[in-house]
Amino acid sequence: MSVISYDKRYEWDFYRAQKDKNGIWYAKYVRRWDLATDGVNSPYDGKTTVRACPSPHTHGLITYEEIQQGYIDHAVAFSYWGEKKPSHWGVYPCQAYRSGVSDRQGAMSLGERIQLDPTINVESSSLNRAGKIIAKAMQEYGMIFVMNCGQGCNSVYAESLLNKSISWDGIFGSQSAIPLNRLRVLNPIFPSTPTPPPPGVPTPPSQLQVNP
Helix, strand or coil: EEEEEECEEEEEEEECEECCCCEEEEEEEEEEEEEECCCCCCCCCCCCCCCCCCCCCCCEECHHHHHHCCCCCCCCEEEEEEECCEEEEECCCCCCCEEECCCCCEECCCCCCEEEEECCCHHHHCCCCHHHHHHHHHHHEEEEEECCCCCEEEEEEEECCCCCCCCCCCCCCCCCCCCCEEEEEECCCCCCCCCCCCCCCCCCCCCCCCCC
């Protein structure tokens, strides 16, 4: 669950949030983000995060408003099974020390960005309206790997409309028309070298330039 302040300055992310019979909220983990910045924490700040990528839940979230307006103007967050091992550093915006689960060729680190081939004519595909909007965002902004989920899980993140007057019913369809063999991994970005880590914590990779 995520809560955004009225002025849209701060976001609180909750893991396993629940409300007791007295109306008091509890959660296993809570993290506050300052949305006036890039919303990405230092890998050494000692604070927990709710998802594997240390960034807000709203980063890369597909919203109902975006689908209604007909375009998504940001990268899309996605999860899949296969974060690479052994232990490694993720890449921006998911710079954190992680232990992966997969040693297969092609396994990715958290934060890596994939792009759908921009030469594909999405409008002529069999995707429905929402699918075409998402595919175009994948072409223009790409998708960022933010969470290592269960085996067989491959998904993007969309706004929950539970208990709201609006619904996703009839909007989302099958995304199988998106050709997975036309995805490519872009060179990772390391925009800066963080403060040296505490003793025993590995040093993250050096700065690289993005390859457009």
